Amino acid sequence: MRALLFDATLCAGCGACTAACREKNQLPETEGPDLSDRRFTVLKKAANRGSEVNYRRLCMHCLDPTCASVCPVGAFRKTAAGPVVYNSEICMGCRYCIQACPFSVPRFEWSSLTPRVRKCNFCADRLAAGKPNACAEACPTGATLAGEREALLKEARSRLAAEPAKYIPKIYGEYDVGGTCVLVLSPVAFSQLGLPDNLPLHPLRILTYRALSQVPTFVGCGTFLLAGLGWLTRRKTEVARFEASLAKSGTDGPSRKEVKP
Amino acid sequence: MTRIRSVFWRVVALAILAAGAYGAWVRFTQGLGAATNLSDAYPWGLWIGFDILCGVGLAAGGFAITTAVYILRIERLRPIVRPAILTAFLGYLLVILALMFDLGRPWNIWRAIVLWNPRSVMFEVAWCVMLYTTVLALEFSPVLFEHLGWRRAVKVVKAVVAPLVGVGFILSTLHQSSLGSLYLIVPTKLHPLWYSPLLPIFFWLSAVAAGLAMVIFESGMSARAFGRALEFDLLQGISRVMVLFLGLFLFLRFWDLWWWRGTLGAAFRFSGPGSFEAGMFWLETLLLAVPLVAILLDRVRANPLGLFAASLMVIAGFLVNRLNVSTTGLEASSGVRYFPSWIEISVTLSIVTLGLALFSLAVRRLPIFHPIQPEIAHDALDGV
Numbered sequence: 104m105r106a107l108l109f110d111a112t113l114c115a116g117c118g119a120c121t122a123a124c125r126e127k128n129q130l131p132e133t134e135g136p137d138l139s140d141r142r143f144t145v146l147k148k149a150a151n152r153g154s155e156v157n158y159r160r161l162c163m164h165c166l167d168p169t170c171a172s173v174c175p176v177g178a179f180r181k182t183a184a185g186p187v188v189y190n191s192e193i194c195m196g197c198r199y200c201i202q203a204c205p206f207s208v209p210r211f212e213w214s215s216l217t218p219r220v221r222k223c224n225f226c227a228d229r230l231a232a233g234k235p236n237a238c239a240e241a242c243p244t245g246a247t248l249a250g251e252r253e254a255l256l257k258e259a260r261s262r263l264a265a266e267p268a269k270y271i272p273k274i275y276g277e278y279d280v281g282g283t284c285v286l287v288l289s290p291v292a293f294s295q296l297g298l299p300d301n302l303p304l305h306p307l308r309i310l311t312y313r314a315l316s317q318v319p320t321f322v323g324c325g326t327f328l329l330a331g332l333g334w335l336t337r338r339k340t341e342v343a344r345f346e347a348s349l350a351k352s353g354t355d356g357p358s359r360k361e362v363k364p
Numbered sequence: 365m366t367r368i369r370s371v372f373w374r375v376v377a378l379a380i381l382a383a384g385a386y387g388a389w390v391r392f393t394q395g396l397g398a399a400t401n402l403s404d405a406y407p408w409g410l411w412i413g414f415d416i417l418c419g420v421g422l423a424a425g426g427f428a429i430t431t432a433v434y435i436l437r438i439e440r441l442r443p444i445v446r447p448a449i450l451t452a453f454l455g456y457l458l459v460i461l462a463l464m465f466d467l468g469r470p471w472n473i474w475r476a477i478v479l480w481n482p483r484s485v486m487f488e489v490a491w492c493v494m495l496y497t498t499v500l501a502l503e504f505s506p507v508l509f510e511h512l513g514w515r516r517a518v519k520v521v522k523a524v525v526a527p528l529v530g531v532g533f534i535l536s537t538l539h540q541s542s543l544g545s546l547y548l549i550v551p552t553k554l555h556p557l558w559y560s561p562l563l564p565i566f567f568w569l570s571a572v573a574a575g576l577a578m579v580i581f582e583s584g585m586s587a588r589a590f591g592r593a594l595e596f597d598l599l600q601g602i603s604r605v606m607v608l609f610l611g612l613f614l615f616l617r618f619w620d621l622w623w624w625r626g627t628l629g630a631a632f633r634f635s636g637p638g639s640f641e642a643g644m645f646w647l648e649t650l651l652l653a654v655p656l657v658a659i660l661l662d663r664v665r666a667n668p669l670g671l672f673a674a675s676l677m678v679i680a681g682f683l684v685n686r687l688n689v690s691t692t693g694l695e696a697s698s699g700v701r702y703f704p705s706w707i708e709i710s711v712t713l714s715i716v717t718l719g720l721a722l723f724s725l726a727v728r729r730l731p732i733f734h735p736i737q738p739e740i741a742h743d744a745l746d747g748v
Contacts, residue, residue, distance in 0.1 A: 193479055198468065201407040202549075202553075203550060213396055213397030215395055308483060321534070
């Protein structure tokens with residue numbers, strides 16, 4: 104599986120990645136500090152002990168994506184090669200993906216009458232053609248590296264081991280929400296890079312699965328119980344009616360044992 | 365005097381509908397961005413929080429009352445069956461209408477029928493709402509058939525009404541709770557006063573309580589507007605069941621906050637960040653706890669006005685709860701303040717107005733509230 108390793112200590116903030124992304128996705132040049140429906144990746148700055156650290160934001164391409172799990176029609180798909188891709192043809196625009204994404208990545212075309220969800224697609228077509236992601240290819244400092252996920256994890260581990268003082272001792276995305284295809288090394292707390300530090304290590308899908316997995320059991324037991332209850336109460340009224348008719352006809356009527364209602 | 369009042373309300377309703385029509389025009393000619401105050405940081409607002417979450421919840425009286433009558437055979441409740449079904453049916457139709465406004469690409473809504481993603485809570489809700497609206501249409505159909513004099517059609521529906529009600533109970537329980545499950549996926553975004561693994565159970569319990577409150581409220585309103593009310597002791601009985609569900613909801617809620625997750629402390633931040641959430645939490649809690657205690661007092665329960673006011677408070681508390689989960693609780697993590705645009709508000713008010721108008725029309729034209737004579741009321745839904 105293909106992945107990206109972003110090392111914030113190497114990023115010069117030159118903007119080659121954002122320019123390459125615009126060109127690849129035919130996006131206009133727009134001003135703004137954060138991701139938008141026309142900016143799939145952005146460069147930002149965070150404070151680092153008196154100086155500054157540059158960092159990127161982009162879709163994390165989770166191994167078990169929350170967006171793909173919440174979409175009612177499956178408009179998001181995790182491909183075997185790594186990219187999490189979106190199909191606007193079937194999307195109904197409910198925006199549950201935007202609400203649910205733990206990294207707050209997907210963006211909506213709010214001003215469009217045929218709005219799509221927009222986000223980085225990991226250059227899925229380039230990867231299929233055997234080329235690296237456009238942003239990684241453009242990066243002059245090697246801050247964004249493209250490669251196989253296992254190889255990049257190994258590289259990240261060796262960097263952490265070689266210069267432990269330089270980094271927060273963690274590869275962000277190795278295990279977070281079940282792992283991501285964008286791996287991040289940082290000299291400052293990951294929360295300063297817009298990466299939540301309170302996410303579970305399991306896919307978020309597990310949280311809804313706990314409730315959803317009860318559905319078949321509930322339908323089975325519920326049907327059985329309701330049918331039983333319905334039969335019971337019906338029988339009760341039948342018996343009550345029968346006994347009332349007995350009481351009406353007096354003592355000469357048939358005994359309860361002989362006649363069934 | 366009554367004439368002036370009715371003219372006044374008609375003018376108000378027309379003004380709301382005119383504003384809503386303009387809002388609809390903006391929504392469908394300029395898009396969601398121009399019509400709403402929603403953003404990428406805050407993708408769900410009033411239309412999801414009120415029109416959908418509250419609309420579905422308030423319609424829960426439909427499945428609660430039909431289950432009580434057709435499964436548990438509590439015959440005394442039969443006179444309420446039709447108004448409860450009417451409320452639920454209209455409620456769901458309006459929820460679907462609101463969905464057409466909120467969905468960015470509503471023309472694709474049918475795709476949930478063919479493209480299945482069973483891992484998605486939204487998928488389950490979509491299916492349940494679709495199927496339950498069909499069930500409600502069938503449950504409501506005898507009223508129309510009776511009005512049209514189609515006796516055979518009435519008989520056909522009567523033959524399947526009990527299983528139909530059972531299916532309705534299962535579908536309702538599933539999606540009423542699943543509306544809460546929708547928020548299980550945002551553990552780091554939703555405020556700890558509202559995020560809980562028990563959300564589906566909270567949503568189901570509070571929906572039943574609010575659905576029953578709606579039955580009491582509507583009966584009171586109908587008494588005023590149409591001179592048709594339900595027996596008062598019946599309403600008292602319903603209020604007792606409502607109290608049971610309210611009590612369970614509040615007990616579980618505090619057990620979860622205090623004992624299980626230990627996050628009740630967030631409710632006592634009365635200044636600085638988090639104080640808004642704490643305030644909204646107490647507003648919600650008091651609006652539900654006060655009527656609970658009030659109805660337990662004989663003096664309040666025996667007073668029609670007291671019962672009416674208590675049910676109104678339960679409805680208000682329910683609305684605040686749903687809006688807290690869907691809007692208040694998500695503000696802090698989003699980093700933006702959200703208040704609906706006037707277009708969002710006018711569309712929502714128009715949908716409510718439309719609901720009231722349709723309810724009143726149906727009550728006037730169709731056999732909904734039967735005379736309270738037992739032999740006629742006995743087979744209210746069956747129309748015999």
